[in-house]
Amino acid sequence: MTIGDHLDELHGLPAYDFPGRDAPVADLPDPDAVAWRVRGEVYDSEEDWPAAFARFCETVDTTRVKALIVGAWEEAYDSSCEPVVNALTGARDRFPALRAVFVGDMVMEECEISWIHQGDITPLLDAYPELAELGVRGGTDLVFPAVKHAALRRLVMETGGLPAEVVRGVAASDLPALEHLDLWLGTPDYGGDSEVTDLEGILSGARFPNLRHLALRNSEMQDAVAAAVAAAPVVARLEELDLSMGVLTDEGAGALLAGQPLTHLARLDLHHHYLSEPMRNRLAETLRPAGVELDLDKDDADEDTESDGTVWRYVSVGE
Template sequence: MSHPTHLVALYRLPAYTFPGPGERTDDLPDPDSFAWRITSDVYDADEEWTAAFARFCDAVDTTRVKALIVGAWKEAYDTDPSDVVEALLAARDRFPALRALFLGDMESEECEISWINQTDVTPLLEGFPALEEFGVRGGSGLRLTAVSHGELRRLVVESGGLPAEVVRGIGGSDLAALEHLDLWLGTSEYGGDSEAADLEPLLSGARLPRLRHLALRNSEMQDAVAAAVACAPVVARLEVLDLSMGVLTDEGAAALLGGQPLTHLKKLDLHHHYLTEPMQDRIRQTLETVGVEVDLDRDDADEDADDDGTVWRWVAVGE
């Protein structure tokens, strides 16, 4: 099992954690040179996230800030970030240069990804129409309804289980500038109740005319996703297709190879898979020989079998 780690960069800017309470803030770096990570503590916090954000706004020239990373908030395993969202929206006029926002940047020691409580993030996209990148970690309680956003180029939703309502909301959104979409679909055990049919609006590409990088990964239904992708209109204009981190077997890979040609891709990412060696060889012979970069690293994708023959396989990121 893999675990998410803190972002090291956002919007091509290195991450910098704003000092905690009692620490110096008189020697901070240039506001537009870093992605600012504002965080509290999940357990026994000495300072609420909103108080840390208020200190940040007082200490930094927010008119020059390009990227914000929302780290931990108090009791994230039991409390959603509604007050965080409200604080960000209340301060939006102070951030005219903001182009990137990530909500929920927590490692497993702070809060397991499927324990992170989320909220409706639609108001953030509506309230920051100049955002070019938006990301969120955690699927419990997450909501994102259909929205129209003309500037968003990158959308990332990391979860151990992504609600079907969120998948449908993204599928129903008009995102004319979106180039990079990354969805961690997860498992039913952690709330991932979407089906391959829910992906159809995304796979048609009708509302995503500029999409070049599509990642539908970390899914227990990776075979069904691969089969749906095999005949999806959007694939013809992709440069990168990412079906990694999930329970992909020979069945899904055969469906993918049996569909439309993938030889136009720059990269096919299938790392963390359950493919046999013959199928891996077939993929390499089909794609690597024509210049497509293929990632077939198995990582920690080990499987177990019960005495009755039942085989157990896992996604890369669950709990």
């Protein structure tokens, strides 16, 4: 599967495309009523992203804007998000109400997820101390050193391969308000070189005291992640656990069932899996009577078997 749809909301607000350079700008919504998507074109762009953003700032009352979605920038397959980050940080004084930013809202026709070149996005946290949500799509060249931020409640990283240094940076960060963490770990083929030990700072529960929703998904090592989660202290305080979109087999699901109780969860998401019917039944019989919402949709998970018996299984989102 690839990314086929743009974000339809951010920070609880519906996404709205700021008109292109040659489009009329009459009858725009109230600045605080939508999540504004500002974008250019990846190929043959006639207006680069900073120019589109400058036009946005001239047109909309930015003092009321709550959420910004960064769409395509020119040559995103070969150019980092640095000009985007620089434009946003340089405009910090114009966005006193900004609470949510998502960088890289591109679909496959614009740029495949693992072709999107990112960069260091943490200057956004320095520039916006009241930011509550930060999201990013694309792991190539993504940089996220350990940071301190008192207000961030939601952090999302959608990738076909999340670099180990980024995972370790997140795990070592001081984010006391963080409630929702969503990491798409991906595969080594697309830069996802992390190991389970890189997650220790997250799984210990010590650094994120308010974490209630944890997603460690889209992973080739989903069985190992599940085994680590089964004994992780952080799980006891979670309301939702998401291990979906990866190569989860009976081995990982068995480890979950053999570990600490999960009956306190409101929801366990395992969709896109490689579980046998008996294992699916065990999960359902254990968790659903306790009121756990359990997603066991096989989704698009499929496997290939070579003539020599080798079985290939795939994460949901790779290239």
